[in-house]
Amino acid sequence: MIKPLNIHNVPKDTNKQNGQALIILLILLVTGTTSLFVHSVNTNKLNNERDKKTYESLAKAKVALMGQAIMWNYGNGRPGDLPCPDLNDDGVAETSCGNSDGSTGQAYRIGRLPWKTLGLPDLRDGDGERLWYAVSNNFKNNTRTTCTALSSAGCLNSNTIGTISTRQSNGQLILDASSGNNGAIAVILAPGKILRRQGAASDQDRSCTGANCKTYDPCTTSPASLTPKCNPINYLDKGNGEDNASFIDGTADGFISGNIASTSQPNTLIVNDKLLTITASELTPLLEKRVAGEVLACLSNYASGNGGRYPWAAKMNASSAPAYADTTDTLFGRLPDTPFTNTNISNPSMGINWICNIASNSYWWLNWKESVFYGLGNAYKPANTTTPPGIDVYINPTTTLSNKQVVVIIAGKPLSGQSRTTNSDKANPANYLEGFNTGATSTFQKDVATSTFNDYLLFQ
Known part of the structure; x- marks a missing residue:
């Protein structure tokens, strides 16, 4: 069984190093998991x-x-x-x-x-x-x-x-x-x-x-x-x-x-002939961790150059797909495409582009952008505010980590009852996310993968 990595945050000033560290951790995880094959x-x-x-x-x-x-x-x-x-x-x-x-x-x-x-x-x-x-x-x-x-x-x-x-x-x-x-x-x-x-x-x-x-x-x-x-x-x-x-x-x-x-x-x-397979159930969770790490590092990099603030999220609605525009007063949605327009209107001092390898026309990002969700704390949005301070992250079974700045969620493969075919499907968080994450409020859930929950979440 592949267990999720316990990576909770990405410090703002070590973007590149954290990307490299994540790769190393993932390789170690693969090595440790697969080395058990001979013994099994x-x-x-x-x-x-x-x-x-x-x-x-x-x-x-x-x-x-x-x-x-x-x-x-x-x-x-x-x-x-x-x-x-x-x-x-x-x-x-x-x-x-x-x-x-x-x-x-x-x-x-x-x-x-x-x-x-x-x-x-x-x-x-x-x-x-x-x-x-x-x-x-x-x-x-x-x-x-x-x-x-x-x-x-x-x-x-x-x-x-x-x-x-x-x-x-x-x-x-x-x-x-x-x-x-x-x-x-x-x-x-x-x-x-x-x-x-x-x-x-x-x-x-x-x-x-x-x-x-x-x-x-x-x-x-x-x-x-x-x-x-x-x-x-x-x-x-x-x-x-x-x-x-x-x-x-x-x-x-x-x-x-x-x-x-x-x-x-x-x-x-x-x-x-002797066979050994690689399956999606083995590889995909590791890819999700890598993608989540890249996105969180990108957000951290942006905030470090913009006064600790993040761009507005892209609103989830049927008319927005496939373009994801940053939308004023939207604290949870998909990661917005660049250039940001509403973010810059709310706070003209903020940049209009990501400072990382995520770009609207980036080939790798096109493969993943629909499955990536993003939430930011009220105190870290473009427009000035002081309350409430941030995001609560609920971690199974009982721990709540309060006042987080930002969360990144990678939606796993569709579970029973989830459909992602039409634009209307794509606008419904319940077709991607489970647990507290479906409600898209200020509290999000980080949990182990089961038959009814397969979101992968990182936070800062």
């Missing part, structure tokens, strides 16, 4: 050093992939971006991995783990083979799904689901991505030793053939899969109706974990 595997699967090495390599790969998704850069990067696979065995992620499903797009989203891109050593499984990797169309970093409007299917945020199905060795679905269900966002595979795939006439061929091709050099043919050592069918297996050398997003056609024996020859393996 049934002990009969770790009965020799070969299996132990396999599972340790899978766990290290998962840590690195999740860390990269969290440590996104600005510019055109998005929180949650995962690299394309390595198709030619040079350890480097390909620059693009397809736009669509089926025989074209999916073929580019399965390959070897790009270990050099991830800053990893040359990870191997217990049989000395490099790891393989598949990435969901929703999370690949290029060509990205297009986020052109709020709540677009192409946006990557708390609403985004994984699209890859996985099965246990008996064929039963573990993660079912069909019919819009949440599947894996990435699958890491340890291919194991050479065997004969189900229905094949000969054993897998992992040789290196062709001009300038050597065992430890990249495949030079185009496409790389023409070289046996870069063709997934020579490493990834087939059994119980599932072929690990291919998958189709959003369907039950995904990956299956071994070991699986031949029905006609019970002592002969047809699948020995």
Whole structure:
């Protein structure tokens, strides 16, 4: 279980340092969580050093992939971006991995783990083979799904689901991505030793053939899969109706974990691939923490340059979407777009732009802006006032922290009964927030995630 970080505030004069500290804390959290994987595997699967090495390599790969998704850069990067696979065995992620499903797009989203891109050593499984990797169309970093409007299917945020199905060795679905269900966002595979795939006439061929091709050099043919050592069918297996050398997003056609024996020859393996997945339920809470930290740091930075005051929030109403304008006397709503107009009218000495990486046309911000909410204390609004002094934050089970300046809330994925389709839906806080947060008053709730509450809140 991933536990929320206990980060309560971001000091005003340490914006950059706090952003870096947040990254470090998140990476430590991912590392600590994923390192438990090896110990959680049934002990009969770790009965020799070969299996132990396999599972340790899978766990290290998962840590690195999740860390990269969290440590996104600005510019055109998005929180949650995962690299394309390595198709030619040079350890480097390909620059693009397809736009669509089926025989074209999916073929580019399965390959070897790009270990050099991830800053990893040359990870191997217990049989000395490099790891393989598949990435969901929703999370690949290029060509990205297009986020052109709020709540677009192409946006990557708390609403985004994984699209890859996985099965246990008996064929039963573990993660079912069909019919819009949440599947894996990435699958890491340890291919194991050479065997004969189900229905094949000969054993897998992992040789290196062709001009300038050597065992430890990249495949030079185009496409790389023409070289046996870069063709997934020579490493990834087939059994119980599932072929690990291919998958189709959003369907039950995904990956299956071994070991699986031949029905006609019970002592002969047809699948020995080992799988480890990354799911949205694991990654998304960490992305929400990163985004919340960025927003709070941005607010802190702005206030430090504007007399300790913050801009008006953007009013939630059906006519405002997708533009979020700062609105006079609005203490809670969405984070406003720049330039601020009403803030400057209320207090002409205040700046009209954010002093940070959040901008109205920033690509990463477009993915998240609908899910981010912001409240400010009465004493910290643009117009002068003294009472009431600030915001109360209720923390489960009984503690109330009073007189806070500002809160940032990231709305989690839609829960039962919440709809975010129409502009009218988007104007209703109850379609995003739960508990005290739905009322949008001066008291807000910070609590653990449950089936009925999944807001993530930071405050200062």
